[in-house]
Amino acid sequence: xxxxxxAKPGLVAYITVGDPDLATTHNIAIAAIDAGxxxxxxxxxxxxxxxxxxxxxxxxxxxxxxxxRLHDVLALAATLRxxxxxxxxxxxxxxxxxxxxxxxxxxxxxxxxxxxxxxxxDMIVEEAVEYLAAARRHHLAPIFLAAPTSPDxxxxxxxxxxxxxxxxxxxxxITGAQKSLTSDAEQLVRRLRRFTKLPIxxxxxxxxxxxxAAVGEFADAAVIGSALVATIEQAGPKHAASSIARFIxxxxxxxxxxxxxxx
Amino acid sequence: xxxATANRLxxxxxxxxxxxxxxxxxxxxxxxEHAYAEAQADPDFHLKLDSLLRDYAGRPTPLYFASRLTExxxxxxxxxxxxxxxxxxAHKINNCLGQALLAVRMGKKRIIAETGAGQHGVASATVCxxxxxxxxxxxxxxxxxxxxxxxxxxxxxxxxxxxxxxxSRTLKDAINEAxxxxxxxxxxxxxxxxxVLGAHPYPTMVRDFHRVISxxxxxxxxxxxxxxxxxxxxxxxxxSNAIGAFYEFIPDKEVxxxxxxxxxxxxxxxxxxxxxxxxxxGVLQGTYSYVLQDDNGQIALTHSVSAGLDYASIGPxxxxxxxxxxxxxxxxxxxEALEATLRLARTEGIIPALExxxxxxxxxxxxxxxxxxxILIVNVSGRGDKDMGILTRELHLGN
Numbered sequence: 176x177x178x179x180x181x182a183k184p185g186l187v188a189y190i191t192v193g194d195p196d197l198a199t200t201h202n203i204a205i206a207a208i209d210a211g212x213x214x215x216x217x218x219x220x221x222x223x224x225x226x227x228x229x230x231x232x233x234x235x236x237x238x239x240x241x242x243x244r245l246h247d248v249l250a251l252a253a254t255l256r257x258x259x260x261x262x263x264x265x266x267x268x269x270x271x272x273x274x275x276x277x278x279x280x281x282x283x284x285x286x287x288x289x290x291x292x293x294x295x296x297d298m299i300v301e302e303a304v305e306y307l308a309a310a311r312r313h314h315l316a317p318i319f320l321a322a323p324t325s326p327d328x329x330x331x332x333x334x335x336x337x338x339x340x341x342x343x344x345x346x347x348x349i350t351g352a353q354k355s356l357t358s359d360a361e362q363l364v365r366r367l368r369r370f371t372k373l374p375i376x377x378x379x380x381x382x383x384x385x386x387x388a389a390v391g392e393f394a395d396a397a398v399i400g401s402a403l404v405a406t407i408e409q410a411g412p413k414h415a416a417s418s419i420a421r422f423i424x425x426x427x428x429x430x431x432x433x434x435x436x437x438x
Numbered sequence: 439x440x441x442a443t444a445n446r447l448x449x450x451x452x453x454x455x456x457x458x459x460x461x462x463x464x465x466x467x468x469x470x471e472h473a474y475a476e477a478q479a480d481p482d483f484h485l486k487l488d489s490l491l492r493d494y495a496g497r498p499t500p501l502y503f504a505s506r507l508t509e510x511x512x513x514x515x516x517x518x519x520x521x522x523x524x525x526x527x528a529h530k531i532n533n534c535l536g537q538a539l540l541a542v543r544m545g546k547k548r549i550i551a552e553t554g555a556g557q558h559g560v561a562s563a564t565v566c567x568x569x570x571x572x573x574x575x576x577x578x579x580x581x582x583x584x585x586x587x588x589x590x591x592x593x594x595x596x597x598x599x600x601x602x603x604x605x606s607r608t609l610k611d612a613i614n615e616a617x618x619x620x621x622x623x624x625x626x627x628x629x630x631x632x633x634v635l636g637a638h639p640y641p642t643m644v645r646d647f648h649r650v651i652s653x654x655x656x657x658x659x660x661x662x663x664x665x666x667x668x669x670x671x672x673x674x675x676x677x678s679n680a681i682g683a684f685y686e687f688i689p690d691k692e693v694x695x696x697x698x699x700x701x702x703x704x705x706x707x708x709x710x711x712x713x714x715x716x717x718x719x720g721v722l723q724g725t726y727s728y729v730l731q732d733d734n735g736q737i738a739l740t741h742s743v744s745a746g747l748d749y750a751s752i753g754p755x756x757x758x759x760x761x762x763x764x765x766x767x768x769x770x771x772x773x774e775a776l777e778a779t780l781r782l783a784r785t786e787g788i789i790p791a792l793e794x795x796x797x798x799x800x801x802x803x804x805x806x807x808x809x810x811x812x813i814l815i816v817n818v819s820g821r822g823d824k825d826m827g828i829l830t831r832e833l834h835l836g837n
Contacts, residue, residue, distance in 0.1 A: 222605070225723065245734060322461040325462075329465070
C-alpha cells in the first residue's frame with residue numbers, strides 16, 4: 176500500500192475532482208504527483224459540503240454543476256493508478272454519494288480502481304461498523320479524522336480504527352486558510368501519538384511554506400487542500416496544472432525532478 | 439418512557455437516525471446528550487420548563503371544536519389544536535425554551551439557530567432575549583425575502599440574522615451554514631436546532647420538548663368527547679410539530695396518524711418536498727432518513743410555497759413510523775394549501791401558517807368521506823401573519 180511519506184513532512188494534496196472539469200483535474204493530479212505529493216486526496220463533489228469553507232464549497236458546486244459523479248472520480252483514480260503506480264490514492268467524500276452508490280459496490284469499485292484509502296468526512300467511528308467491514312474485505316485503508324475537541328478515549332478508538340494514516344484536524348472549524356497555526360494542532364498530535372504508530376497528517380488551514388515546515392516539526396505529513404483549490408480557481412483551466420506544480424514545489428522549497436510524462 | 443429511554447441511548451429509530459457529523463462536533467453532541475439526560479432526571483428543570491410553558495408561552499393551548507368548518511365539510515367532527523396561539527405564533531417555542539434552559543445549564547452563552555419560515559428563528563431570538571444570550575440566526579436569502587416580517591421580528595429581539603446565499607437559499611442551506619458556525623465555535627456555542635433533524639440527540643430531544651402537544655390533545659379530546667379521535671393530522675417539514683402531535687397517540691393503534699408533506703407545484707424532483715413519495719434513504723446533515731436526491735447522491739432542490747416545509751429530508755423517527763406503517767404520509771400542493779388557508783380564515787376566523795394549511799388541506803379532503811361519529815384533530819402549528827405578503831399576492835387580496 177503506497178500510503179507512505181518519503182520526505183518529512185509528507186505531502187497530502189487534496190483536489191476536488193471535476194473542478195473545473197475532469198480533463199483538467201487529471202492534468203492537475205499528475206502535476207501534483209510529479210511535484211512531490213506523496214498522497215493524493217480525490218475529493219468527491221457533494222451538493223452540501225457542510226464541513227467545508229467557501230473555497231471548497233465553490234469548487235464542489237462547480238463540479239456538481241458540470242455533472243461530476245463518484246463513478247468519474249473512480250475512473251480518474253484508475254487512470255492515475257496506471258500512470259503513477261507509486262502515489263497514494265485516497266477518496267475523500269461525504270457519506271451520501273457512497274451510500275447511494277452502495278457501500279459494498281463502492282468499496283469493490285475503489286479496490287478495482289487501485290484506491291489505497293478512504294476518508295468519509297461525516298463518518299465517525301461509532302457509525303462505522305459496516306463501513307469498516309467492507310473496507311477490510313476490499314483492502315482499503317479507512318482514514319478517520321481526529322479533532323482538537325476529541326477526548327482521549329475517542330482518540331484511542333479513532334487510532335484503532337484507522338489505517339494508512341490518521342488525519343488530525345488542526346483546529347475547530349471548516350476547511351480553509353488561516354493566518355497562523357494554533358497550538359491545538361501540536362497538542363492533538365502529541366495526544367494521538369500515545370495511541371498509534373501510524374503516520375499522523377495534519378490538515379485544515381495549511382497554506383504557506385512556513386506553515387508546511389512548522390507542521391513537519393511535530394507531524395509526519397501535512398494536508399494541503401483549500402490553498403490548492405484556490406490556486407486552481409485563480410489560475411483557470413489552462414494554467415491550473417502548472418500553477419499547482421509551482422505551488423507544491425514552493426512548499427518543498429526545492430524543485431523535484433519531474434517524472435517522465437506517461438503520454 | 440421506556441421506549442424513549444431506549445431511543446435516546448441508541449439514537450436510532452429502526453435503521454434511521456444516528457450521528458453522521460464531522461468528528462469536531464462529537465464531543466459537543468455527547469455533552470448535550472449528557473446535559474439533557476441530567477436535566478430529564480432533575481425535578482427543578484421540569485418545574486422551570488413547565489412554569490415557562492404555562493406563564494410565558496401560554497400553555498396549555500386550546501383544543502377548539504371547529505363547528506363551522508365541520509358543518510361546511512359535512513363529515514367528521516373537526517377539532518383544531520391551537521399551537522398558533524402560543525407566544526411567538528407557533529409550536530417552535532416549546533423546544534426553544536427547553537434548549538435554552540439546557541444551554542444555560544451547560545454554561546453556553548452564544549446560541550446559533552437555523553430557520554426556514556422564520557418561526558424557529560423568532561422563537562430562538564425570543565428565548566435568547568429572555569435568558570440574556572447572544573443569538574445568531576442563519577436564514578436562506580430566499581426565505582428572508584418571503585418571510586420578511588419574521589426577519590424584522592428577530593432583529594427587534596436583538597438577534598443577528600445572517601443571510602445564506604448558497605444552494606437554493608432555503609432551510610437546507612441555512613442548516614449547512616449553522617453547522618459550519620458550530621464546528622468553528624463549538625466550545626462556546628450551543629446549536630439550537632429547530633426540528634427533529636440532525637445528529638443524535640436532537641431528534642429525540644426536540645421530540646420530547648414537543649410531546650406536550652399530544653399529551654394535552656389526548657387529555658382534552660377525552661374530556662370533551664370521552665373517546666379518542668379517528669385521526670391526528672399535522673404538516674411535516676422536518677417534522678417537529680407532527681411528532682409532537684403524534685407521539686402520545688402512538689400506542690393508541692386505532693388512532694390514525696397522518697403527516698402531510700409539501701406537494702409543491704408538481705411531482706418532478708425539484709418541484710416539491712414530498713420525501714416519502716419522491717425520496718429514498720440517505721444521509722443529510724447528520725442523520726439517516728428519507729432524502730430527496732438524484733442517482734448520484736446529490737441532494738435535490740425542493741419547492742414549496744411554505745418555507746417551513748421546503749426541505750429535502752425528514753426527521754428519522756418519521757422515517758421509522760412510515761416504514762412500520764404506524765403513520766401515513768400524504769401531501770398537499772401549494773394550491774391546496776392556499777385554498778385551505780382561505781377556507782379556514784373564512785369559516786373559523788383563523789388564518790393558519792402556510793405550513794399548517796397543508797394539514798388543513800388534508801382535513802378538507804378527508805372529512806367529507808367520514809361519518810359524523812369520526813373525530814379529526816388538526817394541529818394548527820402556527821399562525822399566518824408571517825405569510826400575509828405571499829397570501830396577498832397569491833390570493834389577489836390587493837385588488
